[in-house]
Amino acid sequence: MKKVLIITYYFPPAGGPGVQRWLKFVKYLPDFGFQPVVYIPENPTYPIVDEALVSEISDKAIIIRKKILEPYGLASVFSKNKTKKISSGIIPGKKKQSFLEKLFLWIRGNLFIPDARVLWVKPSVQFLEKYIAENNIEMIITSGPPHSLHLIGLQLKQKIKVNWIADFRDPWTTIGYHKSLRLSDSAAKKHKKLESEVLNTADRILVTSKTTKTEFQALTPQPIDVITNGYDVENIIKPTLDFKFSLAHIGSFLSDRNPRILWKALQELIKENPDFSRDFELKLIGAVSKEILDAIAEFKLDKYVNNLGYVSHKEAIAHQRRSQVLLLIEINSDETKSIIPGKLFEYMVSERPIVAIGPQDSDFAEIITSTNTGVFFTYDEKEKLKAQILDYYNQFLESKLRSHPIGLQQYSRKNLTSELAKILNTI
Numbered sequence: 001m002k003k004v005l006i007i008t009y010y011f012p013p014a015g016g017p018g019v020q021r022w023l024k025f026v027k028y029l030p031d032f033g034f035q036p037v038v039y040i041p042e043n044p045t046y047p048i049v050d051e052a053l054v055s056e057i058s059d060k061a062i063i064i065r066k067k068i069l070e071p072y073g074l075a076s077v078f079s080k081n082k083t084k085k086i087s088s089g090i091i092p093g094k095k096k097q098s099f100l101e102k103l104f105l106w107i108r109g110n111l112f113i114p115d116a117r118v119l120w121v122k123p124s125v126q127f128l129e130k131y132i133a134e135n136n137i138e139m140i141i142t143s144g145p146p147h148s149l150h151l152i153g154l155q156l157k158q159k160i161k162v163n164w165i166a167d168f169r170d171p172w173t174t175i176g177y178h179k180s181l182r183l184s185d186s187a188a189k190k191h192k193k194l195e196s197e198v199l200n201t202a203d204r205i206l207v208t209s210k211t212t213k214t215e216f217q218a219l220t221p222q223p224i225d226v227i228t229n230g231y232d233v234e235n236i237i238k239p240t241l242d243f244k245f246s247l248a249h250i251g252s253f254l255s256d257r258n259p260r261i262l263w264k265a266l267q268e269l270i271k272e273n274p275d276f277s278r279d280f281e282l283k284l285i286g287a288v289s290k291e292i293l294d295a296i297a298e299f300k301l302d303k304y305v306n307n308l309g310y311v312s313h314k315e316a317i318a319h320q321r322r323s324q325v326l327l328l329i330e331i332n333s334d335e336t337k338s339i340i341p342g343k344l345f346e347y348m349v350s351e352r353p354i355v356a357i358g359p360q361d362s363d364f365a366e367i368i369t370s371t372n373t374g375v376f377f378t379y380d381e382k383e384k385l386k387a388q389i390l391d392y393y394n395q396f397l398e399s400k401l402r403s404h405p406i407g408l409q410q411y412s413r414k415n416l417t418s419e420l421a422k423i424l425n426t427i
Helices: 017-032 051-056 071-087 099-110 118-134 148-159 176-181 185-201 210-217 260-272 274-279 290-298 313-322 343-348 363-371 382-397 413-426
Strands: 002-007 034-041 062-066 139-144 163-168 204-207 224-226 245-250 280-285 305-309 325-329 354-357 374-377
Touching (some): 002 118, 002 148, 017 051, 017 413, 034 118, 313 343, 374 382
Parallel strands (some): 245 325, 354 374
């Protein structure tokens, strides 16, 4: 089999959505004639840990670990909770940031470019340069964020003869939280410079959405391929549906993803419909920011909340299949139109209808519509949103509530890996 070196930060026992993409590619690459060699940190600071995912690592994969020095460990001496939230992407709005949070964000944005894992670049290049030569590896893939891992690929490409694919699970300088990092002008320019160097040096670019592809095509002539995230076959017995009319949000609920039109619609439905008030439950599974919880309380919905916190990936899948309706919320911003949340694809195969809210022309809206797995709303469509939730509730009362998906096979992890294998064979 041809060896391919995959350089990634998030890998089991890390939990959360950033793990799934390469965990599953690694699982299926041997089926297409490729031996995955995975390079990961030995002592990472993962904001979320899911030990159960370790058992899903392919026994055909070679795993290499190298120690990493991260500033989050030092910062946690001052505030472990705040650094954990920032490292996981939960950044408070600028008006609600404490002095310590402002300081952490300034340090993160201006002293560690492109991110807090940049100190891993130099030792990794030194180690991998030798490893690649000794093990006859001709292909490397770097996956970001953290985008500092692309700098490992950049420097290896400049030093040795190796083919390099840069995989962007999220954009770099246009990602939503980038503006929250309190960047100086010089730091912002350095980010742009590094992004340009990576995009123009890699042999090929992988992205997860059409919008990101269009954005990057303005920055580089290098070939760019879209391979979305997807779903895998999960060996979970189909659970009994929730007795309540449960609306479930699964995953990190960030401060900027605060769908006030949803809270208002739910508040009105509760006031207008005693039966709805009796049956309704709002399930929150995963890390939830204080701003979200405050908004829920503001609309007097807190007594309907079942806040379960972080659960294992297996438990999250079970909740997806058990809940009556699944919520998918994205930040109302032009910068987030390209974001296709990884959980969308697992939502789609749960047979539960999706209520999605996001900016106009979002890439994930097209997927939801084309697969008939739910309904998408913009942030100015409260009445339509309210009517849809009421319609779903009435279907729930008649025990007829479920989705009727079409064309999902294209998003299976094995099918997506076959697309990746075709690309690897052309380089």
